[in-house]
Every structure is written in C-alpha cells, then in structure tokens.
Amino acid sequence: MPEKILTSEAGVSLAPWMEFRVEPLAEVGSLVAQGAPILRDRRRPECIVTAPIAGRVAELETGAGRRLTSLIVQAEGPCDRHQYDTRLALGELEGGSGTTALRQLLQSSGLWMRLRARPFGKVPEASTVPAAIVVMAVDTRPLAPDPRHAIGEENTARLNLGLRALSSLCDGPIFFCQDRGPDIPDAHGRLKIVRIGELHPEGLAGLQIHRLFPARLSRQVWDISMEDVVAIGQLLSEGRLPETQVVSVAGPGLREARLVRCPPGADLRELCYAFMSPGPRIILSGSVLDGRESRWLGFHDRQVTVLERREPTPRHWLDAALRRASRPEPVIATAAVEQALGGAMPGMALLRALSVGDDEAAVDLDVLSLVEEDLALVDYVTAASPRFSDLLRAALNRIEANA
Amino acid sequence: MIRGIWTRETVAMVFLAAVLPVAVSWIWDEGVLGTGRLVFVLVLAGLWQALFTFFRAQPPSAAGAVSAFAIAVLAPEVGPLQFAIGVSFGFVFGELVFGGWGRSVLSPAVVTIMFLGFGFPVADWPHLPVQIGWATIPAAAILLFFGVLPWRVLVGALVVLIAAGGFNFDLLTSAVAFVLVFLVCDPAVSASTPLGRWLYGALFGALTALFAAFWETAPVQIAVSAALLVSLAAPLLDEMAIALWQAVRRYRHG
Numbered sequence: 001m002p003e004k005i006l007t008s009e010a011g012v013s014l015a016p017w018m019e020f021r022v023e024p025l026a027e028v029g030s031l032v033a034q035g036a037p038i039l040r041d042r043r044r045p046e047c048i049v050t051a052p053i054a055g056r057v058a059e060l061e062t063g064a065g066r067r068l069t070s071l072i073v074q075a076e077g078p079c080d081r082h083q084y085d086t087r088l089a090l091g092e093l094e095g096g097s098g099t100t101a102l103r104q105l106l107q108s109s110g111l112w113m114r115l116r117a118r119p120f121g122k123v124p125e126a127s128t129v130p131a132a133i134v135v136m137a138v139d140t141r142p143l144a145p146d147p148r149h150a151i152g153e154e155n156t157a158r159l160n161l162g163l164r165a166l167s168s169l170c171d172g173p174i175f176f177c178q179d180r181g182p183d184i185p186d187a188h189g190r191l192k193i194v195r196i197g198e199l200h201p202e203g204l205a206g207l208q209i210h211r212l213f214p215a216r217l218s219r220q221v222w223d224i225s226m227e228d229v230v231a232i233g234q235l236l237s238e239g240r241l242p243e244t245q246v247v248s249v250a251g252p253g254l255r256e257a258r259l260v261r262c263p264p265g266a267d268l269r270e271l272c273y274a275f276m277s278p279g280p281r282i283i284l285s286g287s288v289l290d291g292r293e294s295r296w297l298g299f300h301d302r303q304v305t306v307l308e309r310r311e312p313t314p315r316h317w318l319d320a321a322l323r324r325a326s327r328p329e330p331v332i333a334t335a336a337v338e339q340a341l342g343g344a345m346p347g348m349a350l351l352r353a354l355s356v357g358d359d360e361a362a363v364d365l366d367v368l369s370l371v372e373e374d375l376a377l378v379d380y381v382t383a384a385s386p387r388f389s390d391l392l393r394a395a396l397n398r399i400e401a402n403a
Numbered sequence: 404m405i406r407g408i409w410t411r412e413t414v415a416m417v418f419l420a421a422v423l424p425v426a427v428s429w430i431w432d433e434g435v436l437g438t439g440r441l442v443f444v445l446v447l448a449g450l451w452q453a454l455f456t457f458f459r460a461q462p463p464s465a466a467g468a469v470s471a472f473a474i475a476v477l478a479p480e481v482g483p484l485q486f487a488i489g490v491s492f493g494f495v496f497g498e499l500v501f502g503g504w505g506r507s508v509l510s511p512a513v514v515t516i517m518f519l520g521f522g523f524p525v526a527d528w529p530h531l532p533v534q535i536g537w538a539t540i541p542a543a544a545i546l547l548f549f550g551v552l553p554w555r556v557l558v559g560a561l562v563v564l565i566a567a568g569g570f571n572f573d574l575l576t577s578a579v580a581f582v583l584v585f586l587v588c589d590p591a592v593s594a595s596t597p598l599g600r601w602l603y604g605a606l607f608g609a610l611t612a613l614f615a616a617f618w619e620t621a622p623v624q625i626a627v628s629a630a631l632l633v634s635l636a637a638p639l640l641d642e643m644a645i646a647l648w649q650a651v652r653r654y655r656h657g
Contacts, residue, residue, distance in 0.1 A: 330505030335550025348595035383406035
C-alpha cells in the first residue's frame with residue numbers, strides 16, 4: 001500500500017494551457033478547510049480551484065492578465081474538510097431528471113476542472129454535452145504509478161457511482177480503458193471496457209480517443225482519469241473531496257523510488273529531499289517526457305520525476321555559431337518514430353503537416369483528438385526542434401480561432 | 404528534459420555503418436581505381452554540402468557519404484569532367500536545393516546516375532560482382548535491426564521480384580539488391596505510410612521485372628531507372644494510402 005504523506009505546505013500550479021484568470025474566493029491569511037473553493041476563473045465561473053489541504057492561505061499572487069503566479073496554503077489548525085451538499089445531485093441521479101444540480105456540484109467542488117475536452121484540450125464549457133467520455137485507468141508514461149493502486153474495496157463502489165454520474169452527463173458511450181487484468185468497474189449499458197497494452201504511448205488518452213471515438217469540431221470527447229472518477233463518487237456519497245491521491249516519486253536522482261498518497265499540489269521538495277542521492281538535482285512534476293520543473297505537484301500530474309541536473313557543456317564558439325545559425329534538421333521516418341505515435345495514424349504525414357503549418361491536412365489526419373502530451377514521446381525520440389508538441393498547440397490555437 | 408537519439412544524423416550514421424561491409428567487398432574488387440573514384444565523389448559532395456552550409460545555413464549530413472559511395476559504385480564510366488558535372492548536378496538539384504537529406508524527394512545518387520546515363524548513353528555501365536550482392540545481406544540486417552530500413556518496402560519488393568522471376572532469384576542480381584537496400588529503402592525518400600510502403604516496394608519490383616523483360620541492358624541501369632520512377636511515385640502512393648485510411652475512418656467513425 002502507498003504510504004500516506006500530508007505535506008506541511010501545498011500550492012496550486014496550473015498548466016499554462018488552462019488559461020486560468022484568478023478571482024480569489026479566500027483572503028490571504030484566512031483559514032480554509034480542505035476542499036473549500038479558493039479560486040475562481042474570472043471569465044469562466046464554472047472553473048473553480050479548491051484548497052489542497054486545510055490551513056492558512058499564506059500567499060496568493062497573480063501576474064500579467066491575472067494569471068496565477070503562486071498560491072500557497074500552510075497546514076494549520078484542525079484538519080477541517082469542507083462539506084458539500086449533494087442531496088440535489090444524488091436525487092437527480094436516482095430520478096434520472098436532468099443534470100443541472102450534478103453539473104453545479106461538480107463545478108463548485110472543482111472536480112469539473114479535472115475534465116478535459118477534445119478538440120483543443122481545455123476544461124469543457126458548463127453546459128456542453130460530450131459525444132463520448134474516455135476514462136483512463138492506465139498510465140503508461142515512464143515511472144508512472146499503476147492506477148490500480150488507487151482502487152480498494154471502498155473505492156470500487158465510489159468508482160461505480162462516479163461512472164454513473166459521468167454517464168448521466170453524456171448520451172454517448174463511456175469508454176473505460178484499463179489493463180489486461182480483471183474488470184475494474186461493473187459494465188453496464190453504455191459503459192464499454194477497453195483493454196489496452198502496457199507500452200507507452202498506449203496509455204495516452206489522445207491515442208485511445210483517436211482509435212475509439214475521434215473528436216471533431218462538432219463533437220467533443222472528454223477524458224478523465226480513473227482516480228478523478230473515484231473522487232466524483234466520493235464527493236457524491238460523502239460530500240467531501242478526497243484528501244490524497246496516489247503519486248509515484250521516482251527517477252535516477254533518487255536513492256529509492258516510492259509510491260505515496262499525498263495531497264494534490266503537495267510540496268515536491270518535502271516529498272523528495274529525504275530520498276535524494278547527493279549532487280545537483282532537478283524535480284519535475286510529471287513524467288520525464290512531458291513534466292515541468294515545479295515546486296508543487298501539477299494539477300493533472302500523478303508522478304514526480306527526479307533527474308540529475310546537467311549543466312550544458314560550453315561549445316567551441318564556431319560550433320555554437322554554426323548550430324545557432326542552422327535550420328532545424330528534418331525528422332526521418334524510422335521505426336522509432338512510427339512506434340512513438342502508436343502506429344495508429346499516418347504519423348509522418350501528420351508531423352510534416354504540423355511542421356509546415358498545414359492545419360487543413362492536420363485536421364484530416366485527426367489532429368483534433370490530440371493534445372501536447374500525445375506528441376511528447378515523438379519529441380523525446382526524435383529530439384526535434386522546434387518541438388512537435390509546441391507546433392501542435394500552435395496549430396490547435398489557430399484552428400480554434402478560425403472555428 | 405532529456406532528449407532521445409533518433410535525430411537525422413543518427414539515422415545517417417546507421418546507414419554509414421551498414422555501408423561498410425559492402426564498401427569493403429567493393430574496394431577489394433575494384434582496387435586503387437575504385438578508391439580514387441570514391442574519394443573524388445566524397446570530396447565533391449563534401450564541397451557542395453559545405454557551400455550550402457555556409458551560404459544557406461543548411462546543416463550537412465553524413466548521409467551524403469552513403470550517396471557518394473552509391474554513385475562511385477553505380478555510375479556509368481565517363482570522363483572525370485563529365486563525372487564531376489553529373490555528381491554536382493545530382494547533389495545540388497537532387498538534394499541540396501530542397502533543403503538537404505530528409506527534405507528532398509529524390510536521392511542524389513539516383514539523380515546523378517540517371518543524369519550520366521541519359522547524358523552519355525554510350526558510356527559503359529559497371530558490372531557489379533556477385534559478392535556485392537551477398538554483402539548487402541549484412542547491410543540490410545544492420546538497417547533492419549535498428550529500424551531504419553522500412554521493412555515493408557524490402558518485403559514488398561522481394562515478394563514481387565521473386566514471384567515475377569518464376570519463384571527463383573534470377574531477377575535479384577547484385578545491382579538490384581544494392582539499389583534496393585541503399586537507394587529505394589532510403590527512409591528519407593521512400594513512402595512513409597504502411598500501405599504506401601508496401602505499394603512502393605511492390606512497384607519497384609514490378610518495374611524492375613518489366614524492364615528486365617523488355618530491355619536488353621545492364622542490370623544497374625534497369626535497377627536505377629526503376630528506383631528513379633518509383634521515388635517519383637512515392638508521394639502519390641502516400642497520398643493514395645492516406646485517402647484510403649481517411650475513407651475507412653469515415654466509414655467506421657462517421
């Protein structure tokens with residue numbers, strides 16, 4: 001079983017693509033309960049961030065355009081947990097009468113932010129109905145935790161309740177992607193269990209959406225991880241948000257890899273320091289392929305990677321000048337590139353369309369089902385510059401602006 | 404954060420490693436004269452690459468050495484001036500003006516050899532000794548092991564060649580084997596979709612068999628002509644494969 005660690009500080013670190021503009025719901029210096037709303041998006045009131053731990057809001061700073069720079073909560077006082085009123089949503093779920101209260105509950109508790117809509121990979125609008133939902137119970141990124149650790153006796157019931165809530169949000173199929181072991185949830189009418197392999201990139205939601213139910217401009221497909229569905233179930237049955245999530249702390253910069261249960265937004269230094277091997281280190285929130293250097297556990301991340309920090313070796317001035325001046329090298333279609341895209345689509349054609357900025361061809365090759373993380377492995381394998389994940393985001397932004 | 408190794412130059416280095424067994428057996432056979440030709444092409448190709456690096460900021464590629472070796476092996480026997488013009492034309496207009504290896508449509512070796520073949524039709528075509536054909540087997544094995552060689556192209560071509568030759572290896576001469584492994588299976592100019600690669604390999608086999616049946620000439624000319632036509636057809640084959648893929652997906656996903 002993963003060891004439970006409650007860090008004394010926790011922060012909120014949102015990915016840049018979430019475009020979150022801060023409207024504070026709690027004062028700096030005030031005490032907040034775990035799971036209580038503390039931030040709201042000014043432009044999209046359905047997006048709410050909740051307190052990762054119970055304690056005092058120690059710092060809340062915003063940067064240009066009211067984007068969040070830092071938010072720190074320090075553990076203090078009794079471990080209060082915010083209680084949500086779930087009766088209306090539960091009644092709706094039992095009676096099958098609409099989803100207004102359920103959507104309201106998910107939005108006010110911040111779990112709505114855990115959903116990701118494709119195309120474009122943003123948090124879905126408050127009232128959209130997706131064509132399908134993909135629940136990922138597999139994570140194949142290097143050193144990622146097995147999501148089965150998040151499931152126990154009590155969580156199976158929560159998962160089934162969460163899946164029922166999800167299926168009431170959409171009219172189409174719910175795909176539950178899991179490993180080749182025994183079934184995790186109980187299958188029902190629209191819930192389809194999909195078994196997928198263990199090798200990266202099989203466990204990426206984008207690849208599965210591309211295979212099972214491609215996203216289009218006219219139809220959204222949402223994806224969410226299994227642990228977040230369990231959280232929805234827990235919220236509905238108990239009215240509280242889960243205190244911790246399963247996180248793997250691993251990498252070549254550590255003496256031993258660990259699997260822990262820690263609060264969302266946990267302090268990564270506190271998690272890692274005692275176990276680091278000597279020497280300069282870099283702590284990434286996320287996997288080695290798509291992680292970012294961060295003080296706090298990222299909003300969607302379930303793993304922490306510690307690497308050796310390597311200072312770039314100085315080059316000879318002539319060599320450096322030649323490299324800076326030269327055009328990027330093209331990517332050659334080897335088996336490695338084909339595997340990095342899962343062999344699911346005409347990969348080289350897609351990469352070429354992205355690198356020349358041909359959005360029309362990219363849409364024909366199903367770029368709308370993908371987000372940055374789906375091309376992180378290609379970036380790693382080919383060491384391409386500029387990165388294909390950046391080119392993909394630029395293409396998605398252009399397509400969204402024209403749509 | 405950390406970067407992988409499959410850059411263009413890694414692929415070029417694997418190609419260079421694969422060329423070595425063939426190069427050894429060819430130099431063994433040709434001696435000093437052949438080595439001189441190889442050095443001549445290498446110097447000229449290096450010169451053009453250096454010029455494009457300085458004037459167009461286009462990074463040079465080690466794959467140029469593989470093309471240079473293929474030219475030294477396969478080019479028809481012409482005088483040094485004609486040879487220099489052919490090599491320059493092949494490298495500049497076959498590859499460098501398009502942006503270097505990986506951005507071009509044709510292999511510079513194919514362009515050079517066809518340029519010399521069309522320009523000087525009375526020149527003798529080289530005859531490749533049988534050991535070069537055998538030496539391409541370890542070369543193909545190295546390329547396949549590293550996943551650089553598109554195996555669908557190789558298998559597609561071999562199946563068609565063997566079937567067209569009446570289920571024996573008569574069509575698979577040393578020249579055809581060498582051209583197939585180093586010029587047709589070059590991942591930078593071959594088709595890139597799975598179906599496109601099957602068609603690309605099969606088309607090379609079919610064209611070789613067709614030319615061999617109706618054309619009384621050296622195997623080298625047959626193989627290189629087939630390679631030229633098939634690399635010109637590669638974008639079309641890819642386009643067909645993608646159109647088919649899209650039609651299947653429209654049918655399946657609506």
